Amino acid sequence: MNPICKSLLSALLFGSSVASLSSVWAGDIVLTVEEPSAGDTYSGVANIRGWVVGSAGIDRVELYVDGALLTPIPTGGRRSDVGDAYPNYPNAANAGFSMAFNYSSLLAGSHAILIRAIDREGALKDAAVDFNVTRFPNAYIADPASVSLSGASATFNSGSFLLQNVTAEGKTYDIRLEWRTEAQGFAITRISTAGDPPTDDFSGTYQSQASQSSNSCPFAVNQQVNSELKLNQTGSQLSGTENSGGTLAVSGTVDAQGLFSLQSERLTQTSSANCRGETYFGYQGDFSSQTVTITTHYEYFGSCPYYNCAATYQGSIVRDSTATLAKAASDDSGLETKTMANSAVRGLIESALEIFGHETP
Incomplete structure (x- = not known):
């Protein structure tokens, strides 16, 4: 019999029992998958778990991996939170389902599971999750x-x-x-x-924001830095430009984990007193966790007192998915663009040169 017809018949014959399920209807199933989490990466033995309730009660929960039925999932786990949220569903306080699963039994890469809940009247509800697997060559290391x-x-x-x-x-x-x-x-x-080149392509445009964490220079520096990196990747090598008011060329490396290190070319200014100031930027961070440490190095030579100092900043680095490398290459082409000075750094160098020039006998 059609589930809706069954519900109407029950309403006519057993009005009081239907009243207790006034917020649900026949064939109604609520299904939530808590592990794996969409887009996350898994390895080794972990859980597949979640909860499900149905107006007619749940008969079974099934696990499909990459489209193939694998196994039923044990049900009946205690979930008082679900019971409180769905008091009108049968056995809602025992709505949990869970099983251990060796994710390393799958090949490294992208996969999908489908959780199917079937109620006692044959109605069903599906929930799909895409995830990734990373693993050792051996699916199970016993020793x-x-x-x-x-x-x-x-x-x-x-x-x-x-x-x-x-x-x-x-x-x-x-x-x-x-x-x-x-x-x-x-x-x-x-x-x-260990030592493998990265399989991911970290090319792109990145925005970073960082706050000062230390300063060894005898003059004040900026408390915050905002910058833009436009990067191309060849194997483990990175190259591109750094822009935080002007543009400087940068180069460096990235490993298979997304850890990167970059250094910019030097920006040079010379005062009338032949006191020369140079600065360059160092970036070290983690593309995967979107963290970065930026170090601005300052050196002064010539007729002024010699200084070699640095200011360090810590913050975040996020890839701009809408940026295009073609535009980056166009914007940064030409010698004039490459030698543009970072305006904030130029101001610091000029201020220091002026101070050092006054100190020169």
Whole structure:
């Protein structure tokens, strides 16, 4: 019988029971997938989990991976939060479904799961999630002695850390771990052979904003810096321009984890007293976590007192997905553009040169 007809018949025969389900209707299913999270990267053994309620009660939950039915998922997990939110659905306080899943049993790359909930009257509801997999060559490393951190090093930022030179089954890897809110812990999000060139293309236009964290110079510098990087990538090599009021050429490297290092060409000014000031920018950061440290180096030579100092800034770097490299190349072409001075830095150099010129005997 059609589920809607069943609902109407129940209303005629059992008015009181229908009243208790006044906010639902026959065949109504509410389904939420909590892990995996769309677009995230998984490795090793983790969870597939979520919750589901239905007006007719839930009969079963099925897992499809890349279009193929894999297995039923155990249901009945305690979820008092769902029970409170859906008090009119049968057994809503036990709406959880969950199972352990070895994501490394899949090939590295993009995959999709589909969770299908079927209620006791045969109605169904689907929820699909696309995610990524990174993995070691062996889908399951059984011997803990085959994994070693001796000789490994770590780099940290606000939301992730990178382990370099980790040995697993005789090979050396760089491994990134990031905080995952749904799991309330750190999870592996990238595994690459140590020294491998990046597989991702980090070309593009990036906007950075950073605040001063230190200053070793004997003069005041800007408290905030905003800059734009326009980058091209060839293998692990980066090249392009830095623009924060003017344009300077930059070059550097990026690794398979998205960690990058850049240095700009030098900007030079000379005062009438033959005191020469030079400055250049250094960028170190992580494209994946969108963090950056910018260091502005200052050097003064000639008739003025010699100084070699730096100001450091920490902040964020975000790729502009709407920018085009063709426009960047057009905007930055020509010697005149390359030698344009960064206006803020030029002002600092000029101020320092003027002070040093007054100090010169």
